[in-house]
Amino acid sequence: MAKKKSRARRSGDLLKLLATRPRAVALAALHVSESVLLELEASEVLSPAEIRGLLRDASLTLRNAADQADNRSCLVASEIVESMRENFKRSKS
Template structure:
C-alpha cells in the first residue's frame, strides 16, 4: 500500500449524486463510517502509530463525549452511538489482551 504523508491532495467536493445518496441512506452512511473507523484504528495499531492502550483510551474518550452530549440534549442517537463505541472498545480490549 502506497502512502503519501508529505503532500495533501485537494479534496474534491462530493457530487450531487453522492449527496443525495448520503441524505437518503443514513444507516448505510453510519455503517460505512463505523467500518472505516474500525479499519483505521486497526491499521494505526498495526503500523505502531498508536498502541492498543492508546486506541482503547481514544474510544473511551469518544464514548464519554457522546454520553455527555446525550445527557445535555436528551438525544437518544448520541446515547446509542456511545454504546456502540463502548462495545468497540470492549471488543478491542478483549481481542488484544
C-alpha cells in the same frame, strides 16, 4: 472545465445518497473508523492502550452530548463505541 462539472455531479449524487441512506452511511463510517484504528495499531502509530483511550474518550463525549441534548442517537452511539472498545480490549488480551 468538463472535469469540474463531472465532479460536481458526482458530489451531488453522493449528497443525495447520504441523505437517503443514513443507516448505510453510519455503517460505512463505523467500518472505516475501525479499519483506520486497526491500521494505526498495525503500523505502531498508536498502541492498543491509546486506541482504547481514544474509544473511551469518544464514548464519553457522546454520552455527555446525549445528556445535554436528551439525544437518544448520541446515547446509542456511545454504547456502540463502548462495545467497540470492549471488543478491542478482549481481542488484544
